Amino acid sequence: MVSEDTELQGMAAAVIVPDWLRGLIRAVRHDGLQPKDARVKSLWDLLRQRQLLNRSMWLQAMLRFVWGRGLRARPRPRTTRRLVRLLRRWGILPPRLARPVGTGPTPTRPSAPVIVRPVRPLAVRPLQPVSVQPLARVSPRR
Numbered sequence: 001m002v003s004e005d006t007e008l009q010g011m012a013a014a015v016i017v018p019d020w021l022r023g024l025i026r027a028v029r030h031d032g033l034q035p036k037d038a039r040v041k042s043l044w045d046l047l048r049q050r051q052l053l054n055r056s057m058w059l060q061a062m063l064r065f066v067w068g069r070g071l072r073a074r075p076r077p078r079t080t081r082r083l084v085r086l087l088r089r090w091g092i093l094p095p096r097l098a099r100p101v102g103t104g105p106t107p108t109r110p111s112a113p114v115i116v117r118p119v120r121p122l123a124v125r126p127l128q129p130v131s132v133q134p135l136a137r138v139s140p141r142r
Contacts (some may be wrong), residue, residue: 015094018042021087029080032073033066040067052090059086 024039033040044063047053053060062079087093 015091017093021092025080025084028066028071028076028083030073030075033071035066035068035070037066037070046092050090050092052092055090056086059083 020039020042024033024037024043027033027037027039040063044053044067047059062083084093088095
């Protein structure tokens with residue numbers, strides 16, 4: 001029994017993501033947030049409890065901004081990607097699962113047909129000689 005507990009703890013025990021955190025990430029991604037949203041406060045408290053809040057000044061500033069002003073509904077892919085990356089690195093979100101290798105056919109992009117165009121001749125004009133005049137000598141400034 002002890003070995004099973006140790007095995008579960010050592011072997012990437014399942015990280016349960018709370019529904020409020022999923023909702024917060026979805027809201028940051030595109031839904032938007034009202035000022036003083038409880039989910040922002042919950043994430044702030046969780047990070048402070050685990051002593052992770054001071055590890056990212058960007059995340060701290062972003063949470064303060066969202067708490068004070070909220071977010072309008074619009075797509076924010078880079079902000080979401082950065083937030084998820086930090087939370088995964090700190091163990092709050094589970095690591096991204098690798099796709100199993102060799103479980104089925106690999107999806108391939110359909111190749112576009114190659115359009116062959118005939119080569120057209122190019123008209124070339126002969127170069128005209130250019131007259132070059134020497135530069136006047138300039139005395140250095142004092």
